[in-house]
Amino acid sequence: MIFGTIETLASIIIAIAVIKLLVLSISPKAWYTFAGKLYSKPKVTSIIALLFAAVVLYFLQKAGTGIIEIFAVMLFVSLLMVISIARYAKTIIDFYTKKSTKKIWKEHWIDILVWSVLLIWGIKALFS
Secondary structure, three states, X not given: OOOOHHHHHXXXXXXXXXXXXXXXXXXXXXXXXXXXXXXXXXXXXXXXXXXXXXXXXXXXXXXXXXXXXXXXXXXXXXXXXXXXXXXXXXHHHHHXXXXXXHHHHHHHHHHHHHHHHHHHHHHHHHOO
């Protein structure tokens, strides 16, 4: 079987998820240690994730996947994430309600910028 771009990208996330589930089922502490190291430098992790996201977006576009299809998949993934995050909603809300709006914007300006660009792109594609 020859994998195209979409199949290769899917293979990457499948492999990561299978490895995560296996490690979590065998040694949760090992996974938490790995995750702790991965997220120990949040700025570096964020920059690397942003670069990987840009590369994946590029390859999705080259494979003919439009921004509208990408948004549809993001809706699906977002709903799956809610399953995991919902139980922590109070903690997350408490965390952010203690911060000023100015501080939140300062900490999340790149997130807001990226989402704004994607949303404008999606809106333009949806209505053109």
